[in-house]
Amino acid sequence: xxxxxxxxxxxxxxxxxxxxxxxxxxxxxxxxxxxxxxxxxxxxxxxxxxxxxxxxxxxxxxxxxxxxxxxxxxxxxxxxxxxxxxxxx
Amino acid sequence: xxxxxxxxxxxxxxxxxxxxxxxxxxxxxxxxxxxxxxxxxxxxxxxxxxxxxxxxxxxxxxxxxxxxxxxxxxxxxxxxxxxxxxxxxxxxxxxxxxxxxxxxxxxxxxxxxxxxxxxxxxxxxxxxxxxxxxxxxxxxxxxxxxxxxxxxx
Numbered sequence: 680x681x682x683x684x685x686x687x688x689x690x691x692x693x694x695x696x697x698x699x700x701x702x703x704x705x706x707x708x709x710x711x712x713x714x715x716x717x718x719x720x721x722x723x724x725x726x727x728x729x730x731x732x733x734x735x736x737x738x739x740x741x742x743x744x745x746x747x748x749x750x751x752x753x754x755x756x757x758x759x760x761x762x763x764x765x766x767x768x
Numbered sequence: 769x770x771x772x773x774x775x776x777x778x779x780x781x782x783x784x785x786x787x788x789x790x791x792x793x794x795x796x797x798x799x800x801x802x803x804x805x806x807x808x809x810x811x812x813x814x815x816x817x818x819x820x821x822x823x824x825x826x827x828x829x830x831x832x833x834x835x836x837x838x839x840x841x842x843x844x845x846x847x848x849x850x851x852x853x854x855x856x857x858x859x860x861x862x863x864x865x866x867x868x869x870x871x872x873x874x875x876x877x878x879x880x881x882x883x884x885x886x887x888x889x890x891x892x893x894x895x896x897x898x899x900x901x902x903x904x905x906x907x908x909x910x911x912x913x914x915x916x917x918x919x920x921x
Contacts, residue, residue: 688818688890689901737904741888744823760820760888764904767817767824767848767889768801768860768880 680707680755684722687762693732703753715740716749718759737764769836769844771828773821775851778858783847793842793865797872799880801860803853807902812855812893819850820888827887835864835878839871846879848889878915885912 680703691697706713706721719740723730732738741760742751753759780800788796803815832844843865853859860883864875891902914920 685820687820687888688892691818741820741823744820744826746886760823762820762888763890763901765885765888766891766902766904767819767887768884 680704682718682753682756683758684718685758685760687760689763690732690738690761694729713753714749715742715747715751715753715759718753719749719761733761735763738762739764769832770846771825771832772845772847773819773824773828774847774849776849778847778849778861780858780861783845783861783863787843787845787863787865793867793872795866795869795872796863797866797869797876798861798863799876800858801880803855803857803859805855807893807895810897811895813896814855814894815853815859816892816894816899817850817853817859818890818892819848821850823888824848828883831879831882831886835875838878839864839866839875841866841871841875844875844879846883848883848887850889874920877920881908881911881915884908 681700682703683698684701685698686694686696703713719733723733739762740747740749743758784798805812828846832846835841836844841864845863847861849859862876862879864872866872866875885908892899893902
């Protein structure tokens with residue numbers, strides 16, 4: 680199972696990546712359901728800067744273009760985006 | 769009843785003509801936002817707007833539709849720019865056509881309040897001291913919340 684991760688704004692800049700595929704084969708075998716919190720925990724293992732960026736209190740998570748809480752379940756082919764609060768208009 | 773995400777300047781006169789021409793109504797309200805030359809205490813020389821295209825379109829289309837249902841609009845339009853913008857250039861334009869002025873004005877207010885906090889755009893200001901991402905404002909979040917709390921009809 681794999682999903683697409685997208686990063687925007689200050690998060691994209693801090694982590695130096697805007698979009699990548701995340702392979703979840705190992706995780707999906709180990710647990711019946713994977714949620715956004717599990718993805719954050721997995722990505723946080725990439726290093727201190729990832730851990731810090733993904734655990735900001737005001738971080739927004741969008742799953743398939745809808746803002747969700749961290750308990751939202753993730754499925755094959757989903758697009759999960761992380762970004763700071765929006766400042767358009 | 770449509771959304772445009774565009775890098776080019778907003779042709780306000782053309783947008784207005786199209787909004788009204790498509791569906792003449794008794795009351796038309798519009799709002800145009802421009803790039804300011806300052807932010808709080810510091811000067812701004814240029815603005816860069818990053819966006820999440822697929823999600824931005826979806827959020828703005830849903831927003832226009834919900835404003836239309838809530839205020840009985842016969843037409844609406846939301847135009848938002850992305851990319852590099854100079855001071856005094858247009859950033860955003862919304863328009864609403866209704867039977868009465870209250871509905872048309874409230875629809876524009878709702879669309880603006882909601883898009884500032886819910887549509888995935890991020891401003892980065894350039895100034896003499898360099899660039900910085902714009903932080904979200906509590907006042908914007910409070911204005912957004914009014915529409916859900918029933919403080920405004």
